[in-house]
Amino acid sequence: MPSITEDRLAELADNWNAETSAPDMQEWRDDLTPEEAKIIDGWDGVYAVGVHNICRDIIAQCREGERHG
Structure with a gap:
């Protein structure tokens, strides 16, 4: 069973944290292994x-403010 190295996990975390809704910022997901995809899904x-x-x-805060506003 393959396992993900610490370096690869850090790379995935960097990519995930930098991701935006722009399509080119999501391309890194195209090459995930099934194991990596499971982590990202989580x-x-x-x-x-x-x-x-x-x-x-x-x-809830807005509704509370309306009741006491």
Whole structure:
């Protein structure tokens, strides 16, 4: 079973952290191994949950402000 080196993991993290919605900034995903893709999918999932939680908290604060405003 292949394993990802620390250097490769750091490279993936750098790419992931620098990624934008521009198509050319996402090209690095095209060459991921299945093992690497699984890791990136996990990072994407955690990010999506975090964004969801932030949005939920903002909405809750807005509603609270409307009730007490």
